[in-house]
Amino acid sequence: MKFAHLADLHIGSWREPKMGDLSSKAFIEAIDLCIKEKVDFILFAGDLFNTALPPIDKLKLVTKKLKELQDNQIPVYAIPGSHDFSPSGKTMIDVLENAGLLTNICKGKVIDGLLQLKLTIDQKTGTGITGILGKKGMLDRTYYENLDYTYLQKEISPLQYKIFLFHTTLTELKPKSQEKSESQPISFLPKGFDYYAGGHLHLRIEEQLPDYNQIVYPGPLFPNNFSELEECGSGGFYIIEVNTEETKTSKFTWIPLQSVEHLNIKIESKHQTPVQVEEQIKQQLENHDLNNKLITLRLSGHLISGKVNDINFKSLVELSQQRGAYHLLKNTSGLQSEEMEEIFGLSASTSEETEERIIQEHLQQVKTDFLDKEGELRLIRNLLHAASTEKAEGETKTTFEKRILEETDALVGIKN
Ligand SMILES: [Mn+2]
Structure with missing residues (x-):
C-alpha cells in the first residue's frame, strides 16, 4: 500500500501574484507526482486553503486537480484546518465534499456527552481513517477532551491499518522557537493507530513513539511566509509505502517541491x-x-x-x-x-509580536462575569482574525459588510 500525506497547503496565500504562482505550482507538482506514483489515496491534514473564501482562480485550480485524482481513482481524505474555517464555521471543504471531490473524514456523533468518531474505510486498501479537524485558538481541544477513547479502540481493533488525522501542535514536538504558542500533549491523541498524519505545525517532523507508532508532520507544501521561506527554501510532502504483510514496516519518502x-x-x-x-x-x-x-x-x-x-x-x-x-x-x-x-x-519585533504584546498589556482592563483572561484572549484573537477578512471576488460592499457583521456576531454570541 502506498499513500501520500500533505498538510498546510495554504492555497491562496501570498499577496504577490509571483509568489502565489509558486504556491500553485507546488500543488500541481505534488498532485501530478501522486498520480505518477500511483498512490492508493491521499491525505490532506488541514489548511488546504489559506482563507475560508479562497479566490476563484485558486478554487478552479484545486477542483481541476481533485477531478484529475478522481479520474485516476485516487481518493482524497481530508480534515479542515484552522485556516479553512470562516469565524462562523463555514468551510470550502464541505463544498468540495458535496461535489464528491474529497471526503472529510472528521465525522462522528455525540452520545452521552462523549464524541464517538466514525471511521472511514478506504475501499481499495481496507485502511481505517478518522481524525479531528483543527480550529483557531485551539478550539479543537474540546473535541479531544470529550473524545470516547474506548469506543474508538473497539472500532479500530479489527482493522489491519489505521490512520488518525489531526491539525494541532503537540507540546512534546514543539520547537524552541514556538515555545509560547498554544499546544496540547501527545496523550490527547487516541492510541493504537499505525500512522498519525499531522498538520498545523509548519515543520517537517517524523517521530516514533511506543503507543503512537508514527507521528508525522510534512510541513507546509510551500513556505507560507518570509521566515518559512528563509528557513526552508521549499516545502514538500510525504509518500509512505507500507508493507501490510504481517510486519507493517513502512518506508517514508519526503518529496521536496523546489519550484524555484x-x-x-x-x-x-x-x-x-x-x-x-x-x-x-x-x-x-x-x-x-x-x-x-x-x-x-x-x-x-x-x-x-x-x-x-x-x-x-x-x-x-x-x-x-x-x-x-x-x-x-x-x-x-x-x-x-x-x-x-x-x-x-x-x-x-514582528507585527504579530507587537500585536500580542499590546493585547497582553491591555487584558482584563474591563472586568466581566462571563469572560476570564483565557476567554478574553481567545475572543480578541478571533475578532482580530475576523476583522482581517478581505472582500471576496465579486462580493458587493453590502454583502461583505453583512458577512463581517454576521461573523463578528457569531463570535461574540449575539443573535439578531
Ligand atoms: Mn497551517
Whole structure:
C-alpha cells in the first residue's frame, strides 16, 4: 500500500501574484507526482486553503486537480484546518465534499456527552481513517477532551491499518522557537493507530513513539511566509509505502517541491546610513548569480540616521530584475532607525509580536462575569482574525459588510 500525506497547503496565500504562482505550482507538482506514483489515496491534514473564501482562480485550480485524482481513482481524505474555517464555521471543504471531490473524514456523533468518531474505510486498501479537524485558538481541544477513547479502540481493533488525522501542535514536538504558542500533549491523541498524519505545525517532523507508532508532520507544501521561506527554501510532502504483510514496516519518502531556486541575503547594519546599507545590498546583488532565483533579503541592526524607507528598495528590485531574478522579497522588521526608536521606543519585533504584546498589556482592563483572561484572549484573537477578512471576488460592499457583521456576531454570541 502506498499513500501520500500533505498538510498546510495554504492555497491562496501570498499577496504577490509571483509568489502565489509558486504556491500553485507546488500543488500541481505534488498532485501530478501522486498520480505518477500511483498512490492508493491521499491525505490532506488541514489548511488546504489559506482563507475560508479562497479566490476563484485558486478554487478552479484545486477542483481541476481533485477531478484529475478522481479520474485516476485516487481518493482524497481530508480534515479542515484552522485556516479553512470562516469565524462562523463555514468551510470550502464541505463544498468540495458535496461535489464528491474529497471526503472529510472528521465525522462522528455525540452520545452521552462523549464524541464517538466514525471511521472511514478506504475501499481499495481496507485502511481505517478518522481524525479531528483543527480550529483557531485551539478550539479543537474540546473535541479531544470529550473524545470516547474506548469506543474508538473497539472500532479500530479489527482493522489491519489505521490512520488518525489531526491539525494541532503537540507540546512534546514543539520547537524552541514556538515555545509560547498554544499546544496540547501527545496523550490527547487516541492510541493504537499505525500512522498519525499531522498538520498545523509548519515543520517537517517524523517521530516514533511506543503507543503512537508514527507521528508525522510534512510541513507546509510551500513556505507560507518570509521566515518559512528563509528557513526552508521549499516545502514538500510525504509518500509512505507500507508493507501490510504481517510486519507493517513502512518506508517514508519526503518529496521536496523546489519550484524555484532560492537565495538568502542577510545584512546587518552596524550604525550605518541608509545609503551605506543600500550600497551593501547592491554589492550582494551584483556578486551573486540571480538568474531565475527567488531572493529573500533580511535587514537587521541599526540605522545611524534617516528612516528604513530612505533605502531605495525600488531601485534594488529593478537591479535584481535586470539581473534575471524571479522575485525579491524583503523583510526590514529587524532594522531599527535611531530616530524612530527615540519617538516610539519600539524594539525589534514582528507585527504579530507587537500585536500580542499590546493585547497582553491591555487584558482584563474591563472586568466581566462571563469572560476570564483565557476567554478574553481567545475572543480578541478571533475578532482580530475576523476583522482581517478581505472582500471576496465579486462580493458587493453590502454583502461583505453583512458577512463581517454576521461573523463578528457569531463570535461574540449575539443573535439578531
Ligand atoms: Mn497551517
